[in-house]
Structures are given as C-alpha cells and as structure tokens.
Amino acid sequence: MRIRDVDKEKLVIATAIDQIVRDGFQGFSMNKLAKACSISVGTLYIYYKDKDDLIQKIGAITALEYFTNTVKNFSPQMSFEEGLWKQWENRAAFTMKYPKEVAFFEIIKHSPHSEIILDSIKEFADFRKIMTEFMDNGLRNKELVPMTFEAFWSVAYGPLYTLLNLHTEGKSMGGKPFKLTKEIMKEAFSRTIKALKP
Amino acid sequence: METDLNTIHVFKTNITTVDPACQLRKTLDEHQDIQQWSIDHEDVDCVLRVVSNVLKPETIIGMINEFGHECQELN
Numbered sequence: 001m002r003i004r005d006v007d008k009e010k011l012v013i014a015t016a017i018d019q020i021v022r023d024g025f026q027g028f029s030m031n032k033l034a035k036a037c038s039i040s041v042g043t044l045y046i047y048y049k050d051k052d053d054l055i056q057k058i059g060a061i062t063a064l065e066y067f068t069n070t071v072k073n074f075s076p077q078m079s080f081e082e083g084l085w086k087q088w089e090n091r092a093a094f095t096m097k098y099p100k101e102v103a104f105f106e107i108i109k110h111s112p113h114s115e116i117i118l119d120s121i122k123e124f125a126d127f128r129k130i131m132t133e134f135m136d137n138g139l140r141n142k143e144l145v146p147m148t149f150e151a152f153w154s155v156a157y158g159p160l161y162t163l164l165n166l167h168t169e170g171k172s173m174g175g176k177p178f179k180l181t182k183e184i185m186k187e188a189f190s191r192t193i194k195a196l197k198p
Numbered sequence: 199m200e201t202d203l204n205t206i207h208v209f210k211t212n213i214t215t216v217d218p219a220c221q222l223r224k225t226l227d228e229h230q231d232i233q234q235w236s237i238d239h240e241d242v243d244c245v246l247r248v249v250s251n252v253l254k255p256e257t258i259i260g261m262i263n264e265f266g267h268e269c270q271e272l273n
Binding site: 002003004029030031040041042046049050051 | 204
C-alpha cells in the first residue's frame with residue numbers, strides 16, 4: 001500500500017528546484033534527483049510521468065505561490081500609487097524570502113514549458129483579470145498615462161527587478177556590496193510613479 | 199481527481215522508441231484496463247509508467263515481454 005508522504009514530496013520539490021537552478025534543464029535528470037533525495041527512481045515516477053511532467057508540475061506550484069503572494073493585501077480598487085507600491089512590496093518580499101524559487105521561475109518563464117504551466121493554473125486567469133482591472137482603474141481615474149502594455153510594464157516594474165537582482169547577487173556595479181532597503185526601494189518608487197502619472 | 203498512488207505501476211524497460219504505428223503502442227492505447235501509460239525515453243531506464251486499477255505488475259511485465267522487450271518492476 002502506497003501512502004502519500006508530504007514531507008518527501010516537499011523534499012523532492014525543493015531539491016528539484018535547487019538542481020535545476022544550479023545545472024539547468026539539460027543537466028537535470030530524474031535519476032540524479034532521486035539519488036539526492038535518497039528515494040528510488042521508481043518512487044519518483046509514481047508522482048511524475050517524466051522530467052518534463054515534473055518540471056511543469058513544480059513550475060505550476062511555484063508560479064501559483066508567486067501570483068498568490070503578489071496579490072496579498074492588494075486590491076484593484078486601490079489608488080494606482082498605493083496599489084503599485086503594494087505590488088512592489090509583495091514582489092520584493094517574495095523574492096527576498098524565496099530567491100531560489102524566483103530563479104527557477106525565471107528559468108521556466110523563458111522556456112517552452114511556460115505556456116503549458118500558465119494554462120494549467122486556473123487561478124492565473126483571475127490574476128490577469130485583477131491586474132487588468134487595476135490598470136483600467138488607473139487609466140479611468142487619470143492616475144496613469146496611457147501607454148503600450150510592455151512599455152508600462154518595463155517602467156512600472158523594471159526598476160524594482162533591477163534592484164532585486166542586485167540584492168540577490170549581494171553586490172552592485174563594480175562589486176560594491178549591496179542590500180536593498182525599504183528606503184532605497186521608496187526612492188526608486190517615487191521616481192517610477194512620477195513617470196507613470198499623466 | 200488525483201490518481202490513487204496504488205494504481206500506478208513503474209517499470210524499468212529497454213523500450214528505447216515507440217513507433218506511432220507499432221503494435222505495442224496500439225495494445226497499450228486500446229487496453230480497456232489501462233487508464234494511462236507513458237515511457238520516459240529520455241531516461242536511461244526507459245521507465246514505463248502504467249495507471250491501471252485492475253492490472254497486476256506481473257500481467258504488465260508479461261505483456262511487454264511478449265513484444266520482445268525487457269521489463270522489470272521498479273520499487
């Protein structure tokens with residue numbers, strides 16, 4: 001009789017993320033993963049059909065966690081400035097707490113798996129709806145200047161992700177040690193919001 | 199609904215490729231007691247995974263052997 005072992009499942013997920021972030025998809029294998037988790041490769045195949053299935057299932061769990069955290073205490077009814085700041089705070093908090101998951105998510109995002117993963121998460125449609133509503137409200141209330149979505153996204157989140165990348169690396173230009181603080185984030189945010197307001 | 203773990207059977211095989219038109223594929227596809235099956239061709243063990251409420255591992259091994267392939271249950 002096989003019984004679902006939640007702790008083992010968690011170990012498998014964490015180890016897979018570790019290995020993929022370190023070795024990439026090519027260097028990753030079911031055998032290596034089973035060995036690192038001290039489980040038989042047979043057990044691994046009980047849970048996942050193959051390597052792609054495993055990447056997609058773990059990708060979906062990670063993506064869902066990321067989206068759920070991004071909209072925590074956020075409402076599309078918030079003023080544009082308040083809402084965008086909440087988004088910054090949530091995205092920063094998640095990245096700082098789970099840097100490996102975020103690195104894994106980045107690898108996934110630029111891979112052929114990304115569409116399959118996003119299609120498999122039914123909550124993703126809700127997430128997209130919330131974000132669209134937030135932007136629409138901002139436009140209607142004249143808190144946001146109309147622009148191409150990609151241009152908007154790069155201005156609204158680009159500065160944050162640049163700072164987060166520096167924080168994750170622990171150093172800025174020229175190797176100078178760097179730690180992202182709320183003050184620095186606020187500094188960048190105040191300029192970002194100015195750029196987005198009409 | 200999640201698959202009952204006890205209905206999943208996993209085997210090490212030497213099935214390196216499964217031609218879309220081959221008899222093995224046809225048999226597994228059309229078997230009324232097999233809900234789902236797959237082979238991981240990327241893996242060295244060419245792992246065959248079969249979901250079936252009814253079939254016993256020995257029966258599946260027998261079926262695969264009949265097609266001239268090795269098949270051994272992975273525990």
